[in-house]
Amino acid sequence: MKYSGDVLGRTLLQAILVVIPLLLPLGASGQNVDAGKLLFGTYCETCHGENGDGNGPAAAAFMLKPRDFALAAYKFDTDADWKKGSDADLANVIRHGPATYGGSLLMPGWANLSDEQIRQLVAYIRSLER
Numbered sequence: 001m002k003y004s005g006d007v008l009g010r011t012l013l014q015a016i017l018v019v020i021p022l023l024l025p026l027g028a029s030g031q032n033v034d035a036g037k038l039l040f041g042t043y044c045e046t047c048h049g050e051n052g053d054g055n056g057p058a059a060a061a062f063m064l065k066p067r068d069f070a071l072a073a074y075k076f077d078t079d080a081d082w083k084k085g086s087d088a089d090l091a092n093v094i095r096h097g098p099a100t101y102g103g104s105l106l107m108p109g110w111a112n113l114s115d116e117q118i119r120q121l122v123a124y125i126r127s128l129e130r
């Protein structure tokens with residue numbers, strides 16, 4: 001009897017040890033999204049709009065509006081890996097501005113933001129994709 005109790009205890013412990021690392025990244029990415037949302041409200045919303053749909057008040061006058069992030073119809077392949085809109089591409093566009101990659105001059109680069117802040121912004125943009 002004692003033996004099966006040990007086995008049950010060990011199995012439970014193993015299950016817990018497997019589940020905890022699975023949940024940790026979820027918590028961390030949720031925090032990134034929240035932090036990114038705050039940054040987005042401060043730096044990006046006037047053009048990209050509250051929900052990232054590209055209809056912010058400043059964009060009303062733009063010939064070329066930012067695309068709706070929900071559609072994930074990204075334009076830039078900044079690292080020439082034949083994939084547009086990878087995490088690295090979004091981070092490059094945010095840091096250096098679209099004009100650096102042949103895009104609009106209207107959006108400045110945000111070289112003043114830290115790597116972590118840019119990661120948080122990318123996480124927030126991803127959370128808007130449908």
Ligand code: HEC
Nearest residue numbers: 043044047065066074075076090094098103104106107121
């Ligand atoms: C002054 C207006 C303005 C502000 C402020 C602005 N953007 Fe943009 N953004 C644009 C425009 C316009 C485009 C479209 C560029 C193009 O198609 O050439 C764009 C494009 C982008 C793209 C391109 C994605 C792709 O590959 O199609 C990303 C990512 C982006 N913006 C993120 C941000 C983030 C994050 C911020 C805040 C830190 C920000 N933008 C602030 C106007 C702005």
